[in-house]
Amino acid sequence: MFLSRFQSLYAVTLALLLATPLASQATTVRLETSLGPVDIELYDAEAPKTVTNFLGYVKRGDYNSSFMHRSVPGFVVQGGGFAWRNSSNSVDAIPTQPAVVNEFSTARLNKRGTVAMAKLDGQANSATSQWFVNLADNPSLDSQNGGFTVFGKVKDSSMAVIDAMAKLQRVNAGSPFNELPITSMPSGYLGRSNLVMVNRAAVYDANYDADRVFDYLEATYPQYLGTVKSTSASAAGYYLRYYPGKEAYIGTANGTLYYLVPSISPNVESLGSMADWIKAVAAAGY
Incomplete structure (x- = not known):
């Protein structure tokens, strides 16, 4: 149930992102x-x-x-x-x-x-x-x-x-x-x-640090996320990336990093605080 809702919202969000012009702002x-x-x-x-x-x-x-x-x-x-x-x-x-x-x-x-x-x-x-x-x-x-x-x-x-x-x-x-x-x-x-x-x-944008963590996880754990880089989006209250090859998700919400692999467990698992992950990825050069 959660998985289908997650995938549906992710697809809708991506469609909206592609269809909606972005407001002009300084890079x-x-x-x-x-x-x-x-x-x-x-x-x-x-x-x-x-x-x-x-x-x-x-x-x-x-x-x-x-x-x-x-x-x-x-x-x-x-x-x-x-x-x-x-x-x-x-x-x-x-x-x-x-x-x-x-x-x-x-x-x-x-x-x-x-x-x-x-x-x-x-x-x-x-x-x-x-x-x-x-x-x-x-x-x-x-x-x-x-x-x-x-x-x-x-x-x-x-x-x-x-x-x-x-x-x-x-x-x-x-x-x-x-x-x-x-x-x-x-x-x-x-x-x-x-x-x-x-x-x-x-x-840099509001999700800069989350993308740094996602990049680090992709490079460090290809066995769980695959080798194809994913696109970030917002869905179901998360800022996330979905990896169809592994049917895996990583996402952030309320200062916490989460992971979901339905083939292993139907539950969204916490991987700890984003603050701790940001320190770790910075030390690794991300």
């Missing part, structure tokens, strides 16, 4: 950094090409395990250029896509908290993966090199994390890491634990 990207989360509200309509370019790197996972590689107190902190590879304990440049056309506008100036694209000197249309957060109003960036395109703004609630990055000590680890912020001084070689890591970057 938000969350950076899960080693100093705390940073939420960036993007200027979708104002800088569409630049936002699309940035979201491409986010959705491909290019910024996962990247790090902030430049800090100039009172000016900018910069990231998006390099990633730490655990498999080799080394740094790689993030693979870049074709450069995006400059979309600088005097309606979007380089003021404190704004996020803009970095680019090569003397090449106005050379921005690829690297971006920076303005630590102060920087009018000089509005007149150099065709102007640096502002495409988003760090939410006020996240600026404390950015300011904490700017207060860290810096080391000269050789170009391009001449102004590298570090969280601690290494006893030997610089490692991941010394860097200001961006462990994960993803589009």
